[in-house]
Amino acid sequence: MAKNPILKTAVDNIWTNNPIFIQILGICSTLAVTNSMRNTLVMTVGVALTTAFSSFTISLIKNLIPKKVRMITQVIVISFYVIIIDILLRAYLPEVSKQLGPYVGLIITNCIIMGRAEAFAQANPPFISFWDGLTSGLGYMMVLVFISVVRELLGFGSLMGVRIMPDSFTPWTIMIMAPSAFFIVAMIMWWAKSMKKPASSGGK
């Protein structure tokens, strides 16, 4: 494993401890948004930024937070960032905001953000927490974008809304619906875990 803590955090979050196929967090949004690649990109960028900033803030005030209200304070910080992103988008990038629709608000419910705040930011200094949040978001993004490519291509015959498949292609309606994400996530987990087997048995 890499010695550099910055590199280690990144590798951990993107591969060894990926939020989707190892921690199994953020599955609700995985099911919901991945039938369109554009929506997926937007949602995952939002999650990555929110995780980074909220981890940073929570790490900054972690010594002031009383134990009893630890989690509720985390929730306040997370929703603060999500709402501020929403407000700023609506005011300064209204076109983007219209496209995102309800997605921005949904970021609050993503388990990854809370998970990183609780597991990492509570015990680490601010900047590495920021980095941890950002890379967690990237690990999430990678998997979701892959799923969305499969789903949009087979479900609509398009990518980013541009038609790719020939006209004779019959769209797979199942790919548009949430259950298909279950199959694909499961297959990714299967693949990732079988890839890891030799490494983990030798490493530890």
Add this chain to the structure above:
Amino acid sequence: MNMNKDSIVYTVIFSAIVCLLFVGILALVQASTAERVAAYAEASRKAAFLNSLGIAFKDLNEAEQLFNTMLTPIMATPGTEKGTTPSPEATPGTAKSVSGTAKGATPGTEKSVSGTAKGATPGTAQTTAHDKQSSVAYRAVIDGIEYFAVEQSGPGLWGTITIILAASADGVIRGIEIVSQNETPGLGGRIDEPVFKKQFVGKKTINWKITVRSGSEASAPQNSAANAIPGTGTGAAAGTTSTPGTGTGAATGTTSTPGTTKSVSGTGTGAAAGATSTPGTGTGAAAGATSTPGTGTGAAAGTTSTPGTGTVAAAGATSALGVSDGYIDGITGATRTSKSMEVIVNKALETIRALIDAAGGTTVNG
């Protein structure tokens, strides 16, 4: 000085400060951007009206100018206020749209009307607020043809869907624009995609109604308009103002009334009449606008009518309808939203029809 971090006092003070701080910043940001947001909402609403009318514009500034020059708000006169309520099946939503136009004219009715609107469609409070400055119905003349555009809200699967629909006086849809919707992203939310909205452009309505096909219906092409509107049983259907005869009765041309139906009609089991009549089934008889259905089975009269010999008889303008007239393909996998759209669009059409009637124009069946 060194307070115990886990004491109640500290916890309470800490929580209060954190809440005040974060919520305070949010409130500040919200307040400082509220004007921008409202301005954009108003501008995009105007742009939506232009879109529905098929008027091209480069940016929101140009949209604002075009909106002010090309669109005229429709004001109904107090006398026609009641008359404009389109039909018995008119819903509160329709009433709202119609009455919105009457506001300037009859202040007395304003209160009761907006009350209805509120009860009918929660979440449109913002729209209602718009009514203060702007009407919900506009008239525009493009290339010499008069179009009407109305804003219409109705319940979707998850929330209120607000659309703007534009149509000409002959019942042909000019275009549609979705102002707001909260449908499932990627499913019902696709009503906002060009592929869906484009279907409405130039779409002929049937009796000012459209049908949104969904699921298996959508993939099965309708071979003829005759199949689409079957006559019911032994009944018959007729033109604009006539009432369909039921039972063994029959209906006649455009001026007939329920009272006369019986006397005029023959004793055949089904008859269809008038320019836009729908086919009667069974032993039907079809008649032209001025003709009287004969008695017995399979009898037809009038100059342009076709005898209804077999199972289906079609007359007049109905035969001129194309394959897909009055039909819109719904969103695959979003049956409920598709059906909601059908209801909302038909409400909007009803409103436009009422506006045209109120303006003294003649409604032509399409």
